[in-house]
Amino acid sequence: MIPSPTILLLGSGNVAWHLSAALSAKGCRFVGVYSRTVRHAEALAERLRCPVVDDLERAPKDADVYLICTSDDAIAPVSALLPENDGVTVHVSGAAAIDAIDKKHRRQGVIYPLQTFNKNNSPLLMGGFPVFVEAATPSDTDALTTFAHLFSDTVIPLKGEQRKILHIAAVFACNFTNFMYGLAAELMQENGLDFQLLLPLIRETATRIENSDNPMSLQTGPAVRNDLETIRKHLELLQSEPKLLGIYQILTQSIREHA
């Protein structure tokens, strides 16, 4: 892969937004942006100083990388519309197989950044998270490794089956964790307590696992202590919060079985 490859970007969501910013900062040139949401494509095209691609079937055929950052279910139809080309056609999904990309594209690949992206957040520190690559041939694996090093210091070749496991682990470690934060925040706010008070606790919980091989060994709280009296009091207080109650029960039970 040449040092500053040219890129056609497909998709305009959170991942497209952050990866394209990082690649642009590294000197990559974007030859076009395609998105089913035209307004988003226009915003991204303006930022990347490149044209919007309205009609995918007439997209430029000479880009080095066709970077599909759409939702998983759009990978197949979008890649089917994309003309055959000499570049590498890659998607960035943890859950989709490499062959979600239409088979007319000979050079297929996956670049999966293990990170959470949100447009509303400031640019992420690129380099600070691992990226997993997969390609149909060893030479394309090398090419994608070089490419991914533009925005990450840690690039690891990984087959689809293991990437899917990684993706589920990320759902637990990020999506479910954020949901726990959200439930705690709602409970606090309903009771006139400022959610920000929880931030030092949240920070410490996330930080202290960095020195541990096994987060389970750091488990604290009433469930792991099998403190039935405290659990009883919590369940009583949560009677008016059926959603929290159900989650409290299953997680407490699971932690107790684990301990």
Next chain:
Amino acid sequence: MIPSPTILLLGSGNVAWHLSAALSAKGCRFVGVYSRTVRHAEALAERLRCPVVDDLERAPKDADVYLICTSDDAIAPVSALLPENDGVTVHVSGAAAIDAIDKKHRRQGVIYPLQTFNKNNSPLLMGGFPVFVEAATPSDTDALTTFAHLFSDTVIPLKGEQRKILHIAAVFACNFTNFMYGLAAELMQENGLDFQLLLPLIRETATRIENSDNPMSLQTGPAVRNDLETIRKHLELLQSEPKLLGIYQILTQSIREHA
């Protein structure tokens, strides 16, 4: 409360370990350590350069603070054994009421540090987490506020009912969150993947909520996107992991209902 109060410590667990270290560093003098686990009491007494109290009924009566850091169910029996005294008898529990302390102690109080403590971790940065105090009289509320300022910059008077809500919120934000980390780690390790790869994702998930009023607005992942195809694939892969499967299902369902 005098600038460097004298303290009798009851209990030798994680909270006792960290709070006594912080208070000792601030010049407090410990007049004794009592614990049902004699070995732990001896270790703490050595560190705090004070005697072990074997027989609680003969404990010194002239300490300024009787600091009960036991498990919740030991607060009542331990405080019942403790002789009447002129100091303030306080517990540090989020879930226990102030009157869990035996009623013979006229000056009762609670000092609840909203943080997670583990002996295996290095000393926490004291000052960096909020502490909630409750006492039976305004003058003791003031005294405990002054005392808690020895190890925290943020000391807030709070009644027991709200403290219990705070404690449940902390279970979600800390204990359940750590369990999510633990489940992710086990899944990774079973599949030959290094748990450390998840750390940048975990760090970002915890950090980005600091700039947000509402973590729910930052929710990402297949559940909030209602990406049924990815959820289906995850459920299929989790068939061999019944424990993860049940938790995945209830949390995914709850996030979808929320969105």
